[in-house]
Amino acid sequence: MSIWTSYRLRLKRRQCHIRAFRKRRELTQVANRTDAIRPGDILSFSTIRNECVRLPYFLSYYRDLGVNHFLFVDNGSDDGSAEYLSEQPDVSLWSTDASYKSANFGVNWIGWLQRKYAHRHWSLVVDPDEFLVYPFCDTRPLRALTDWLDNSGVRSFGALLLDMYPKGPMDSLSYAAGQDPFDIAGWFDSGNYTITRNPKYGNLWIQGGPRARVFFRDNPRKAPALNKIPLVKWHRKYAYISSTHAILPRGLNLVYDQWGGEKASGCLLHAKFLDTFSAKSAEELTRGQHYADSYEYRAYHEGTRESTDLWCSWSEKYLNWRQLEMLGLMSKGNWA
């Protein structure tokens, strides 16, 4: 890497920090229990908007894995999400009515909180509809993974965002609070992902899955990115650039092996396609707060209007992490 590139990336990182610093004023503290954070705790960061129905299962899933504290930014919910969260003993909550889009899709808000609270902690950045699956997650808690990563000198852990969908039209089964969403949306695409390397930041750019297959047939280039780096041993000098797809400094993006081996990685099961989806996509269309002018949501909305069925006869039914490992969607690396 030339000195010039290195300098420009440093500038870019600095810019992310400055933006995060400026956007901190948009956040209003609702419940701050960060005093309870102990050295070595695993922290989770999320931005939410009207996700009340999802929150109970989200919290219980990650509590079971061993996340010690949750930090949320609530972007103008009016369904009681804020009230629910502020009552939880292990949650700290900030709220804002400012624009999600102008805060770089929430990255700036989260960036500020991470800078303030996540230094030297393992930090997990997930949306409320993303559920991390890693090797041995059925028998080993998240701390086993982070301890092992620490021991191996690894600072970041990559995951594939795996879109899960139900069999049949999306709104045929309704999701109730506290229910495992994958009881309904238990299917996924096992082998239609395309990968390229982003030369600028060194991260992979993965696309594909049911969204590309159904919504982006005519314009695959626009299909959403599925590569994520959700789990990072945070340092205040780090910065996410766009969502959790890319991070600086560049070395953290090397969650993949380039010499033929496999590093350990996981999957983020994405429970987006439930009955809540069509209402959400209709709302996001009018708000226009999502990436690339909500192109994704526009494409979905055209799809869902005719009750699109993402399921096809080659869809796989989700069983456990070993299945994902065998299909080659994640890897144990040398963790045994």
Add this chain to the structure above:
Amino acid sequence: MSLGIVMLVHDALDRAEQLVRHWATHGCPVVIHVDTCVTRKDYADFVAALDDLDNVKFCKRRNCEWGTWSLVAASQTASEVLLGSFPDLRHIMLVSGSCLPLRPISEMLAYLQDRPQTDFIESVTTEDVPWTIGGLDIERFTLRFPFSWKRHRRLFDRGVEIQRKLGVKRKIPGGLVPHLGSQWWCLTRKTLSAILNDPQRPVFDKYFRYVWIPDESYYQTLARRHSTRIESRSLTLSKFNFQGKPHVFYDDHLQLLRRSDCFVARKVWRYADKLYDSFLSDQQLVVAGAEPNPGKIDRIFTKAIDRRTKGRAGLYMSSRFPSEGYRGNLTAARYTVLEGFAELYDGFDDWLADTVSARIHGHLFAEDKVHFAGGGQEFFGALSDSANLRNYNPTAFLTNLIWSTRGERQCFHFGPCDNQDVSWVMAKDANARIYVVSGAWAVQLFHSNRSFPDIRREAARLQKIESEHLTALRSGYARARTQIWSLADFVLNPTELLQNVVDDIGPRTPTPLINLPRMKPLQGFGQFLQDLKNQGMHPYLMGDFPAGHDLVPATRIQRKPYLVN
């Protein structure tokens, strides 16, 4: 009292306390070395917690760092205290604060009782050890290593480089033969005190101070000097990954560890409650007197290292994306590419599907859409038949298809009408089996009703594309196994050539072909080519078709001549 324990502790003091208590209450005196990285208060608490045990002692603390002399010095100090305080020990074992005994202590004592003169220490000469980190083997002993590998890697590497250039070679003192092995040993009192009381010890210590990773060579080398009976294996089950870090055991390894019959395992995760609870309890069900048998655990960890360093060939995913040149084979399994057969025969696919056991696709890279076997909209792995999606990344389409269908041979048609982005990709892939009947696309033009100028233009275009494709297949970079026949050659002798193709894919029955697909009529094809020539185009990929008369395809099955002597 026959076994004494030297324990090195640097974190997880609660677990260490549990372990010390286990050893001590089962009649094994323990001397503990606690790293100075433990705070004074934690240390005081730790000492106080073990206050009630009179066969537990602590030795002088020092700062220990991986790969340095400090670890040997710590074990020396602790061993001296142990030997001095407990004169009637027969064996001394070195363990860490995360080494968990897997079998009852009584069994271990009985095992050692039966082998009173044996030193259990892995000790092999440097030539025989493959596990060297950083490319250093004998150089561990002949260079100096004043810089920390962990903290000052650059200085460490530079130091090695300079010494190599200068040709530095330290003399190994006192006729020692360098040996290496696991740092966890179990020595007899006789051997250990001989090592510690050796009149030459100051010389050896001075020498080993600048050897790299002396904790894996100090005792291992000196035991060879003093011991009468070395059993070159460690009683501690300890596996290392490719970075030289020990593998860690978790709750889900419980059954595996039980069945290993090893005495001690390193290292156990500090929160693996189930392991600590079950192995430190007194009611264990273990076959008494069994020999340690870590084979199964070895296999699991060896596999893990393979997965990390070699990976699964042909897989591209979020944590495996090899650069070109490092990927080995592009795809996961063999596949067959057929070029020109579908154009030359009617019902070729049906015939081939009946003849071989494989999945027969149409033109996967066709312009209009992906022609999967069975004509479905999707295929294995939920690959879509959309030409757009496929054209977005044709290489990924191919690697995905072959990866998802491992275990079943895939065959597909390819030709100059298809997307040519994969032409070089397939040519360079050693898994590809490519059979080409060059110029067969002309048969389709010959049978079409299009106007002749149109045909002439199309023929010129296709010939150019196919010729470029053949250049790729014949280039020096090509690794695919390729057979190329001109249309004329093929038509003269199709049976044998088809037999080749079928044999390679894997016929359903291992007999010679008894029926062939029906070749499209070629009467007048020679004249057709001549017409093209007359229009100023030069069709050359088809081989020689005489304009005057037709080639007679030898479609009849040729039987071996019946000879009578």
